[in-house]
Amino acid sequence: MVEAPLTCDVLIVGGGPAGLSVASRLPDDVKYTLHVASVVGRQFTVTVLEQVVNDGQGRTSLISHLSQLESAGLVRLTHVSPELNYRFRNVLVQDAAYASLLASDRQRLHLAVGEALEWSYPERLVSRELAVIPSPPA
Secondary structure, three states, X not given: OOOOOOOHHHHHHOOOOOOOOOHHHOOHHHHHHHHHHHHHOOEEEHHHXXXXXXXXXXXXXXXXXXXXXXXXXXXXXXXXXXXXXXXXXXXXXXXXHXXXXXXXXXXXXXXXXXXXXXXXXXXXXXXXXXXXXXXXXX
C-alpha cells in the first residue's frame, strides 16, 4: 500500500494519522487562540487577541495559551513593550491554521478582529494605517 505524502497542514493542524499534528495535541481553547491569531495575521498583539478570544478568563488565561503555543513551536514572542507582540514562527503555520477554519468561522472571526483593531487602535484608523495591513491568505 502506498501512502500519500503528508502536507504541512496535516502536520500542523491535524487531519492525518492520530497524534501526528502539533495542534491536535493542544487543548481546544489553545487551538481556538491559534485560529484567532491566524486571522489577525503573521504578527499579532495580545491586546487584539484578548478582545476576540474573550473567554472570561482574562489576560492570564490568554498568556497561558500563548505560552503553550510557544512551547509547541508555533509562535514566538517578538516584543514586550509597548505591548506584547507575537509572531507565527513560519507563515506555513499561520496558513495551515487559517485554512483549517470553516468559512463561516473565518467570516465571523474577520469581523471580530476588524472590530478589535478599530477599538484598540482608533488613531491608526484615522491615519488609515489599518487600511494597509495585508489581508490574510484566502
